Amino acid sequence: NIIFNTATIQNSTSIPTKTIAMLRCVKIAKRSNVGSLSAAIFRRNPSPSTAAVANQSRTAGAASYSTFGQTIGNHVQTNASESVPSNNRQCKLTHNICGNTSPSHDRQPYRSFSSDSDTDSPLNQPRESMHYDVVIVGGGPAGLAASIRLKQLSSQKGIDLSVCVLEKGSEVGSHILSGNVFDPKALEELLSHNEDGDSSKWTEALLESQDSHATPVTEDAFLVLTESGGSYQIPNMLLPSQLHNHGNYIMSLSKLVRYLGEMAEGMGVEIYPGFAADEVLYADGKAVKGVATKDVGIAKDGQPKDTFERGVELVGRQTLFAEGARGSCSESIISKFNLRQEAGADVQHYGLGIKEVWEVPEGKFKPGFVMHTLGFPLQSSVTDKVYGGSFLYHQEPNLVLCGLVVGLDYENPYINPYLEFQRWKTHPAIKSHLEGGTCIQYGARVLNEGGYHSLPKLTFPGGMLLGCSAGFLNAVKIKGSHCAIQSGIVAAESVYESLTSGEDAGEKTVASMGEIDAEEPLMEVTQYAENMEKSWVYDELKEVRNCHSAFSKWGVGGGLLYTGIAAHITKGREPWTLPTPVGSNADGAKTDATATKPAKDFQPINYPLPDGILTFDLLTNLQRSGTYHEDDQPSHLRIKTDLANVPESISLQVYAAPESRFCPAGVYEYVDEKLVINAQNCIHCKCCSIKMPQEYIDWTVPEGGGGPQYQVM
Numbered sequence: 001n002i003i004f005n006t007a008t009i010q011n012s013t014s015i016p017t018k019t020i021a022m023l024r025c026v027k028i029a030k031r032s033n034v035g036s037l038s039a040a041i042f043r044r045n046p047s048p049s050t051a052a053v054a055n056q057s058r059t060a061g062a063a064s065y066s067t068f069g070q071t072i073g074n075h076v077q078t079n080a081s082e083s084v085p086s087n088n089r090q091c092k093l094t095h096n097i098c099g100n101t102s103p104s105h106d107r108q109p110y111r112s113f114s115s116d117s118d119t120d121s122p123l124n125q126p127r128e129s130m131h132y133d134v135v136i137v138g139g140g141p142a143g144l145a146a147s148i149r150l151k152q153l154s155s156q157k158g159i160d161l162s163v164c165v166l167e168k169g170s171e172v173g174s175h176i177l178s179g180n181v182f183d184p185k186a187l188e189e190l191l192s193h194n195e196d197g198d199s200s201k202w203t204e205a206l207l208e209s210q211d212s213h214a215t216p217v218t219e220d221a222f223l224v225l226t227e228s229g230g231s232y233q234i235p236n237m238l239l240p241s242q243l244h245n246h247g248n249y250i251m252s253l254s255k256l257v258r259y260l261g262e263m264a265e266g267m268g269v270e271i272y273p274g275f276a277a278d279e280v281l282y283a284d285g286k287a288v289k290g291v292a293t294k295d296v297g298i299a300k301d302g303q304p305k306d307t308f309e310r311g312v313e314l315v316g317r318q319t320l321f322a323e324g325a326r327g328s329c330s331e332s333i334i335s336k337f338n339l340r341q342e343a344g345a346d347v348q349h350y351g352l353g354i355k356e357v358w359e360v361p362e363g364k365f366k367p368g369f370v371m372h373t374l375g376f377p378l379q380s381s382v383t384d385k386v387y388g389g390s391f392l393y394h395q396e397p398n399l400v401l402c403g404l405v406v407g408l409d410y411e412n413p414y415i416n417p418y419l420e421f422q423r424w425k426t427h428p429a430i431k432s433h434l435e436g437g438t439c440i441q442y443g444a445r446v447l448n449e450g451g452y453h454s455l456p457k458l459t460f461p462g463g464m465l466l467g468c469s470a471g472f473l474n475a476v477k478i479k480g481s482h483c484a485i486q487s488g489i490v491a492a493e494s495v496y497e498s499l500t501s502g503e504d505a506g507e508k509t510v511a512s513m514g515e516i517d518a519e520e521p522l523m524e525v526t527q528y529a530e531n532m533e534k535s536w537v538y539d540e541l542k543e544v545r546n547c548h549s550a551f552s553k554w555g556v557g558g559g560l561l562y563t564g565i566a567a568h569i570t571k572g573r574e575p576w577t578l579p580t581p582v583g584s585n586a587d588g589a590k591t592d593a594t595a596t597k598p599a600k601d602f603q604p605i606n607y608p609l610p611d612g613i614l615t616f617d618l619l620t621n622l623q624r625s626g627t628y629h630e631d632d633q634p635s636h637l638r639i640k641t642d643l644a645n646v647p648e649s650i651s652l653q654v655y656a657a658p659e660s661r662f663c664p665a666g667v668y669e670y671v672d673e674k675l676v677i678n679a680q681n682c683i684h685c686k687c688c689s690i691k692m693p694q695e696y697i698d699w700t701v702p703e704g705g706g707g708p709q710y711q712v713m
Contacts, residue, residue: 252713592690665681
């Protein structure tokens with residue numbers, strides 16, 4: 001159930017009932033796809049008595065977790081030293097995968113949490129653990145590509161590695177959002193390593209698997225829009241080659257990762273959707289040894305409910321973090337190991353991408369059409385420094401994918417990215433594509449914009465950063481999925497070589513032994529970083545390494561001119577580096593948060609009211625994201641203790657409460673000058689952790705399976 005913006009809901013009587021009914025339908029339909037981590041840890045066939053306990057405890061809780069809630073918390077195998085036949089995975093506890101029944105051993109009774117003492121509190125109970133050769137956090141394109149490549153190498157080279165993918169969305173793909181014009185070169189390289197070696201038929205396979213088209217690009221257009229309703233097309237010959245989309249495909253990235261997830265599972269990868277990695281595990285505080293999933297069944301007051309279940313530790317010889325932009329575990333690792341400082345990297349900058357998917361009539365549909373725009377509504381002159389633009393793509397059979405990306409280093413606290421997007425749709429050049437259509441899905445997500453100069457050190461003892469967790473996105477090309485997949489391929493090849501080299505390496509794998517050799521040190525696979533630096537990913541990012549800084553320094557006109565020169569002539573070889581603007585954070589660099597200027601320097605922006613046909617109020621659109629969180633749980637959006645005074649004293653008073661405008665889900669509002677956090681609305685875009693004054697919000701993961709339920713994004 002969504003908690004609605006209280007100020008807005010007073011003026012509406014129709015939204016709550018409709019939304020609640022719709023989201024319950026989404027829950028029932030989507031939660032049935034949640035993978036069962038519990039089935040991997042606990043017994044497959046519970047006794048009648050304890051099965052009844054599990055069923056009773058989940059009668060009301062079917063709303064929060066479907067499949068995995070059937071057994072988790074019951075029949076815990078507590079004897080980690082119990083012998084297990086050598087042909088079964090042990091991983092500290094016997095478990096079954098993909099329907100293979102684990103051996104029958106004596107079962108322990110259901111745990112009872114009756115004591116009120118701290119030591120006996122269920123919150124302090126030890127967590128069960130599972131061992132893998134490789135643990136991958138994040139079921140997006142980078143993580144799934146890595147898992148597939150690891151299994152390809154296992155098959156080709158004869159030494160098997162056990163691989164686990166943890167995904168916080170209720171199903172693989174449910175938290176994936178992208179434009180998306182897709183560059184297929186990395187995907188085709190990945191698929192070329194399959195047994196059939198045929199990488200050319202992935203579009204047909206995607207259609208068969210997901211009933212989703214990958215539409216070849218047939219026409220490219222780049223327009224500058226004016227506030228008066230005019231538009232000017234920039235000739236393609238003047239555009240950077242990285243903006244040319246010949247050979248690319250318009251498609252749904254959320255559907256593609258579902259397809260990759262099916263492929264990975266077919267190869268033996270264990271994928272657990274609906275489980276959020278909440279904590280990074282360290283060996284002696286010096287090396288990453290895995291992650292722990294979030295405890296579930298905790299009430300808002302912090303006390304365990306009847307449905308409480310302790311998290312599980314997933315321990316790996318290598319842990320790969322592929323959470324996407326601003327991943328919570330990835331950011332904690334970057335901070336702990338000083339990975340930006342180690343690489344001499346700039347601070348990362350971000351953009352907020354807001355997207356809708358429309359079904360349009362046949363007469364409006366132009367298969368393969370791609371359009372990008374600058375100008376209205378974000379820039380009204382060549383000196384405007386708001387970094388951003390829009391996209392509009394026509395995907396078969398009758399879909400128009402449209403959206404706006406706003407660089408979060410904007411200065412004016414009155415800018416509302418969501419309402420700028422709605423205003424953009426009213427321009428005649430955009431409106432003509434959507435008239436007569438129906439909006440069917442809405443979502444938002446931040447994306448990396450720092451590029452080459454913001455890449456941190458990629459490796460650390462026990463693991464590495466992949467995809468957008470590292471920052472592999474080409475903001476000029478407006479693409480990152482191909483870089484993410486390539487990083488997954490390179491990471492897998494580097495990890496496989498490291499874990500399978502040496503004498504008797506095949507006998508030391510978790511796939512062979514069932515657990516990690518306690519004497520084996522946690523390695524830092526530096527070969528991954530070396531191989532990435534030699535890859536086309538770095539070449540591509542280096543070509544446009546100064547372009548984002550050029551927009552920040554000289555505005556949209558100077559930025560476009562510099563980008564044209566860099567893309568056509570210098571290609572990243574210029575002997576200078578445009579510095580990140582100086583700001584006021586602890587390191588002296590300008591972050592997206594410190595870029596915001598006081599409200600007194602600007603005038604409030606009066607946005608037009610939505611018409612409910614072409615433009616929509618935020619809460620109506622939020623329904624289309626399918627967002628759901630278990631209501632009775634602590635907020636995952638937490639004000640940092642040392643910054644508790646910032647919302648009311650600084651954000652509201654100095655900056656006129658920008659969080660009430662930049663959040664694309666209506667999570668933050670001020671009622672009687674007090675901050676109200678509607679955490680149930682959160683669509684996991686991560687914008688608040690970036691743009692808040694002084695970054696006062698700590699974005700943590702909610703219970704696994706919560707968040708948006710994207711289907712065609």
